[in-house]
Amino acid sequence: MQNTLALPQFNFQNDTTCGICLEEKCHPIELPCGHSFCAPCIHGWRDKYGLTAREKTEGRFVATDASDVRRGCPNCRQPIPPTRDMVVSMNAFAAQKRNMEHDTIVSSDEYNLITNKLASLRKQIGEDWDGETILEDPEENQVELPVFIARCVPRNDTRRILGWLGDPASQQCRDRVNARIPTHGNMALLHICQEEDNVNLASILLQRGADVEVKDSQAATMFVRNIAYGQGSFESCGKLALEWGATTTGHAIDLLEKLESDADPSFATLLKSQFGLRRCEIMGLGSRPDLNGNTCVVKGYLPETDDGENLKRRDRTPGDPGYYVEFKSGKTIRRDFKSNEECQAFIASNGGVLDIDENAEAKAEQAALELLAELEPEDETNQAKKSKAKNCVKSNKKKGGKKKRK
Numbered sequence: 001m002q003n004t005l006a007l008p009q010f011n012f013q014n015d016t017t018c019g020i021c022l023e024e025k026c027h028p029i030e031l032p033c034g035h036s037f038c039a040p041c042i043h044g045w046r047d048k049y050g051l052t053a054r055e056k057t058e059g060r061f062v063a064t065d066a067s068d069v070r071r072g073c074p075n076c077r078q079p080i081p082p083t084r085d086m087v088v089s090m091n092a093f094a095a096q097k098r099n100m101e102h103d104t105i106v107s108s109d110e111y112n113l114i115t116n117k118l119a120s121l122r123k124q125i126g127e128d129w130d131g132e133t134i135l136e137d138p139e140e141n142q143v144e145l146p147v148f149i150a151r152c153v154p155r156n157d158t159r160r161i162l163g164w165l166g167d168p169a170s171q172q173c174r175d176r177v178n179a180r181i182p183t184h185g186n187m188a189l190l191h192i193c194q195e196e197d198n199v200n201l202a203s204i205l206l207q208r209g210a211d212v213e214v215k216d217s218q219a220a221t222m223f224v225r226n227i228a229y230g231q232g233s234f235e236s237c238g239k240l241a242l243e244w245g246a247t248t249t250g251h252a253i254d255l256l257e258k259l260e261s262d263a264d265p266s267f268a269t270l271l272k273s274q275f276g277l278r279r280c281e282i283m284g285l286g287s288r289p290d291l292n293g294n295t296c297v298v299k300g301y302l303p304e305t306d307d308g309e310n311l312k313r314r315d316r317t318p319g320d321p322g323y324y325v326e327f328k329s330g331k332t333i334r335r336d337f338k339s340n341e342e343c344q345a346f347i348a349s350n351g352g353v354l355d356i357d358e359n360a361e362a363k364a365e366q367a368a369l370e371l372l373a374e375l376e377p378e379d380e381t382n383q384a385k386k387s388k389a390k391n392c393v394k395s396n397k398k399k400g401g402k403k404k405r406k
Helices: 039-049 053-058 084-102 109-125 158-165 171-176 189-196 199-207 222-229 234-243 255-262 265-272 340-348 360-375 380-399
Strands: 028-030 036-038 279-282 295-297 311-313 323-328 331-336
Touching: 028 039, 036 039, 084 109, 158 171, 158 199, 158 323, 189 199, 189 222, 189 234, 199 234, 199 323, 199 331, 222 234, 222 255, 255 265, 323 340
Parallel strands: none
Antiparallel strands: 028 036, 279 295, 279 311, 323 331
């Protein structure tokens, strides 16, 4: 009996309407078959239907006879080609796997993780891929995160990272804050912060516009990587992601089902609530009117009978974070406020931005060159040039010295 997967049916009304969300297309992407959809919609379609139910639960590739329509166009079921990021990441994982096999490192957890990621990515791309066609996203962030900047996160070199990002109000910062490394699984700075439990730097990045839902090559956000793959501590960046609006559903891996099987069931129940571990605003509380308008993070279980009439989700945003983490004089400082309005006023008055150096970009480039010099061994040519330069300096000093008396 053929194994098929039931998919939602869509109405395709006109060229300006997305067949998935049924609204006007936002950043449309045209598939090779000729149908086009919103970029977020078609990427979400692939993330949601690109894996089987078992793969979503277990978070890894599982051999199956399921129909390939799961990777097809929502309209005609023609195959959806992989994105450029997916192909680059697949090649990078394959190279890592070959290197580890060459070094006979095949019994480690890291090798198993790379193997599973590679298999899962190949499954999503599909065996029927022609090896050439790429799904181009015209709105995709093309900024690549330099490896030397990524290495600054484990070193806690916040100054160098912020120097590379530049002025928080600039377009450069907005472009770079979500930059990713194609050769390292498309990890962004937020993913690395989550792995290193660097909650202060993660907060600064979110304040500067980092997308809490930025995805790696496996379509995994920082929250998915924490829950599904056990990377980083939930008490630090996991909770931070929830307060900034990280989603718990709609991912390739069923996070709530995984939590119910792996963790405390009551914890999964808390996250199932629309308010669990979220930043919320208190409203309509007759017994304590003085609390209305204030915000809190819901850390207790809310019964199903509680309709939440006194709470409203108020996720942290760059303009309304509730607190402010800044980096000054080589130190990271968290600034708390008596009210959200005071925090918003501080940000509106360029809080945390006043100490930006006008020559920050030039200094960042110079710092990058210095770091590269530390990380990369000099080749013979560079060493020869330096040796020649030193000899020239010595020669000039000799010529410019005092004349000998006759």
